[in-house]
Amino acid sequence: MKPKKPGYVNLLQEFSIPLIAGVLVALVHANLGWESYEKIVYWNPFAELFGPEWGVVFHHETTLHFLINDIFMVFFFGIAAKEITESILPGGSLNPIGKALNPLLSTLGGVVGPVGVFFFVLWVCVKEGLFPGFEWPVLANGWGIPTATDIALAWLVSRAVFGAGHPAVSFLLLLAVADDAIGLVIIAVWYGDPGHPPELSWLLLVLSGMVLAFVLRLIKVQKWQPYVLIAGPMAWAGLVLSNLHPALALVFIVPFLPGPKRDVGMFLDTEGAVPAPGNHDNHTPLFNFEHDLKTFVDLGLFFFAFANAGVRFTAIGPMTWIILGSLVVGKTVGITFFGWLALKMGMPLPASMGVKELVVAAFIGALGLTVALFVADAAFIDPELLGQAKMGALFSGFVGIVAIPLGSMLGIKKIRTLRTRPGGTEET
Numbered sequence: 001m002k003p004k005k006p007g008y009v010n011l012l013q014e015f016s017i018p019l020i021a022g023v024l025v026a027l028v029h030a031n032l033g034w035e036s037y038e039k040i041v042y043w044n045p046f047a048e049l050f051g052p053e054w055g056v057v058f059h060h061e062t063t064l065h066f067l068i069n070d071i072f073m074v075f076f077f078g079i080a081a082k083e084i085t086e087s088i089l090p091g092g093s094l095n096p097i098g099k100a101l102n103p104l105l106s107t108l109g110g111v112v113g114p115v116g117v118f119f120f121v122l123w124v125c126v127k128e129g130l131f132p133g134f135e136w137p138v139l140a141n142g143w144g145i146p147t148a149t150d151i152a153l154a155w156l157v158s159r160a161v162f163g164a165g166h167p168a169v170s171f172l173l174l175l176a177v178a179d180d181a182i183g184l185v186i187i188a189v190w191y192g193d194p195g196h197p198p199e200l201s202w203l204l205l206v207l208s209g210m211v212l213a214f215v216l217r218l219i220k221v222q223k224w225q226p227y228v229l230i231a232g233p234m235a236w237a238g239l240v241l242s243n244l245h246p247a248l249a250l251v252f253i254v255p256f257l258p259g260p261k262r263d264v265g266m267f268l269d270t271e272g273a274v275p276a277p278g279n280h281d282n283h284t285p286l287f288n289f290e291h292d293l294k295t296f297v298d299l300g301l302f303f304f305a306f307a308n309a310g311v312r313f314t315a316i317g318p319m320t321w322i323i324l325g326s327l328v329v330g331k332t333v334g335i336t337f338f339g340w341l342a343l344k345m346g347m348p349l350p351a352s353m354g355v356k357e358l359v360v361a362a363f364i365g366a367l368g369l370t371v372a373l374f375v376a377d378a379a380f381i382d383p384e385l386l387g388q389a390k391m392g393a394l395f396s397g398f399v400g401i402v403a404i405p406l407g408s409m410l411g412i413k414k415i416r417t418l419r420t421r422p423g424g425t426e427e428t
Contacts, residue, residue: 070246106175118330144187
């Protein structure tokens with residue numbers, strides 16, 4: 001039996017405190033000592049300890065920023081992929097698979113909406129002369145920033161608004177993962193390094209990792225480690241050698257891990273877990289992958305936030321409000337409209353979700369925050385524009401504060417558990 005986690009650790013995870021603390025510490029440090037902040041974030045421990053030849057991997061300097069964004073975040077997106085994999089199992093809120101069509105089409109709205117708002121407002125601002133000294137192509141490069149949704153905070157806020165068992169939580173998680181996958185593709189294709197253009201032949205290495213994971217499943221390997229620690233690095237190397245962002249490496253591998261026959265619940269831990277009726281295989285490799293790594297990932301989000309959220313308050317400017325407006329207005333309108341359109345086309349929303357739940361979920365989707373910071377780093381080189389864009393991403397965190405009273409005003413019914421039974425579903 002695995003040791004029980006201390007209560008304070010559960011509290012830290014439950015409210016995403018490491019992530020929020022990382023943002024605050026980064027902001028304070030960056031504003032009190034910018035030079036020391038940059039020195040920490042771009043410190044190359046391998047070069048310093050073992051020599052310059054050890055400080056580069058696949059033409060990337062192994063700075064703290066690289067280790068966090070390109071390696072640590074692999075596990076973050078891997079756990080998100082685990083939740084999506086289980087949500088399409090019997091009893092999951094996206095089963096049958098047709099239920100996933102609406103959130104996936106809504107995801108398209110969550111990209112088209114913010115991009116449309118971004119270009120319209122940017123055009124108005126340039127026309128009014130708010131960006132003297134900057135050319136349109138440089139400014140327009142920020143269009144990808146508001147396409148992102150912060151998975152961790154969207155999950156946290158959606159649980160506070162809808163209740164832990166509401167299918168809207170799974171809806172938002174799928175939307176956020178797909179959103180961020182598109183964001184990473186945007187980084188790879190639009191914001192690629194001119195000195196290292198995409199070499200897509202290396203994607204065969206990603207395919208090889210997937211084949212290996214499939215073979216491991218066929219021979220019934222019942223530990224998650226061979227899948228993640230052997231097939232996973234193959235996928236990671238394939239992406240980084242292709243000059244694509246490797247953070248999604250485990251998204252290609254995790255779905256092959258043997259899992260339960262039914263969905264066991266969203267981010268469900270073994271402490272206090274109650275299997276669904278007829279489901280006694282909670283401790284599958286898929287389940288144990290999350291159980292063994294989730295504390296590490298949740299606590300590690302402090303370092304991700306610290307490495308990406310350091311912005312000086314003097315950076316507030318026109319691009320700040322363009323990014324914030326594109327997130328709030330573009331996400332809310334885009335996701336709502338495309339979700340409603342999908343509904344009219346015969347693609348149903350998950351159980352217990354109506355139009356008002358869709359609107360609130362769309363508003364929560366405007367939580368760009370850390371993932372928007374992730375994209376901003378690739379979008380702008382100019383420190384002034386980068387700082388302004390990052391402030392817009394950070395301000396989107398206030399969406400979470402507004403979403404809770406908004407849900408209450410619209411009469412959102414919280415669902416703590418949603419269980420599938422032979423006669424239907426039971427909400428509590």
